């Protein structure tokens with residue numbers, strides 16, 4: 001793989017990211033080249049969910065995704081504005097339920113749940129949402145409030 005430029009659209013903004021080494025992970029491209037530090041680095045091995053972003057609407061572990069493997073993709077991170085209604089809705093549910101302590105895991109949870117809502121046309125059952133977020137870890141163990149946020153998403157009017 002050459003160090004060629006990679007075109008990416010991130011939160012609606014087009015980028016041509018230059019001199020990307022073949023092994024570079026999308027997580028690092030977002031954080032260190034584009035300055036989008038909302039996407040968090042946890043395990044770097046696919047085990048914690050802190051780094052989840054949406055790639056063409058699907059929840060994706062950015063620590064296990066090579067930037068060169070997603071040329072032309074539409075990437076959504078936690079920094080996206082209200083134009084992404086699913087992300088906005090999950091963020092609001094987390095805020096309303098106080099579903100964060102240090103907040104480190106929160107972007108990954110939000111993007112994971114928003115990915116399912118994208119797939120389901122913004123409707124999903126409690127069990128589906130909990131299953132989707134089953135790979136996300138919260139080191140503060142704030143799971144009770146996160147489950148309340150999920151229940152709000154499953155029951156609120158859309």
Ligand code: FES
Nearest residue numbers: 042043044049063
């Ligand atoms: S940093 Fe990607 S799964 Fe943990």
Ligand code: FES
Nearest residue numbers: 101105138139140
């Ligand atoms: S709120 Fe601290 S890791 Fe989840």
